[in-house]
Amino acid sequence: MTLLAHDRYCDEIELQVQQLRAVVTSGADLAATVPTCPEWSLEDLVRHMGGALRWVDTLVRARAQEDIPLERVPYGAGPEERGDAAALDKWLAETGELTVAALREAGPGTAVWTWAGDLHCGFWARRMAHEITVHRADAALAAGLPYDVAPDIAADALDEWLQLVEWAQRNAADPAAAELRGPGRSIHLHATDAEPALNAEWIVELGEEGFGWRRGHEKATVALRGPLTSVLLAFYRRLPLDAPGLEVLGEREVLEFWLERTNFG
Secondary structure, eight states: OOOOOHHHHHHHHHHHHHHHHHHHTTTOOTTSEETTEEEEEHHHHHHHHHHHHHHHHHHHHHTOSSOOOGGGSTTTTOOSSSSOHHHHHHHHHHHHHHHHHHHHHHOTTSBOOOSSSOOBHHHHHHHHHHHHHHHHHHHHHHHTOOOOOOHHHHHHHHHHHHHHHHHHHHTTOOHHHHTOOOTTEEEEEEETTSOGGGOOEEEEEEETTEEEEEEOOOOOSEEEEEOHHHHHHHHTTSSOTTSTTOEEEEOHHHHHHHHHTOOOO
8 A cells, every 4th residue: 555645635634624725615514513523513622624724834843752742832722712713724724734834844754743653644645634624524514515625535544444443443542343243244435436546435434343345346344435525425425324325235234334443544
């Protein structure tokens, strides 16, 4: 598996911040509940995402070798007054500029603390690109706005999510991930609208020792087929499996078993 270039991730963070700002300034109700994250309002979601970016900016600028608590992140909670779309938009714009500049200046190989074993700035560029890609989908759903994402980012987001679930299982970081095992069961993800060169198909195999995955086209216990963006959002539990354009073939309960145990992201 080949990662995207560091600058590609930085470019995507920049773009996704702009698109999230467009949701904030669209006239959407900031107090509206986010359907895919019902514990949050739209404003809560935006503050969470902006706070995560500010945290990463702080880690990278400090070349931190251990975690920095969120309460020590400058302006990490966002504007004091709630419900002010203009202030929220300004904060988010400044946040994106700071974080992207810090990531670009550091470069992918700079040592910095992370929570997943890859102790380099490149981890954060990739992680934040995909974190905001998925949370912008949450925001778009809450605001009733359309959503799309570049194919290379969507495919890499699926790769990264599988790697993170694999890390969580291997390191006992989440009890549910430890249950993703069992003989002779497999999942095939198939993006039906992607260019062949992207190889946007995945095989996930559950075994007694855990699970493994790879890109490829093979028969599996269950297959999830549909447009790449929809497959990504369904695998992240942002779309139901019965959403328009998606098709589940085979033993649906195997896919549901997986989704029930990957709800920690």
